[in-house]
Amino acid sequence: MSAFFAGLNTFVIGILIVFLALVLLIVLINMFGKVVSSFENKKKAIEPTPAQTAKTRVAAVTTQQPVVTVEDDCEIVAAISAVIALSLGTTTDKLVVKSLKRIR
Numbered sequence: 001m002s003a004f005f006a007g008l009n010t011f012v013i014g015i016l017i018v019f020l021a022l023v024l025l026i027v028l029i030n031m032f033g034k035v036v037s038s039f040e041n042k043k044k045a046i047e048p049t050p051a052q053t054a055k056t057r058v059a060a061v062t063t064q065q066p067v068v069t070v071e072d073d074c075e076i077v078a079a080i081s082a083v084i085a086l087s088l089g090t091t092t093d094k095l096v097v098k099s100l101k102r103i104r
Contacts, residue, residue, distance in 0.1 A: 073100060 077097050085092045 076100065 006046050077100060078092075080100075081095050081097055085095055088095075
């Protein structure tokens with residue numbers, strides 16, 4: 001019976017050590033997260049936010065000249081032909097795209 005209680009005692013001590021180590025690990029991770037977030041907050045305070053820089057860019061673009069959007073169908077054709085070549089198991093130099101029609 002004493003061997004059983006000695007084994008039980010060892011088991012309980014082992015479980016307590018594991019849980020204490022896990023709690024210590026949780027505390028260390030939380031502290032590290034707070035330190036990293038404080039450094040990020042200091043960095044954000046120094047640098048302008050992307051929204052502010054975007055507003056200044058938009059203001060600069062609107063004052064200079066109107067923006068003209070030009071669609072480049074070459075990239076779309078290249079992507080479509082690459083997918084078709086992949087599905088057919090061939091290369092893109094063996095395919096010829098004769099027309100491109102948009103479907104809603």
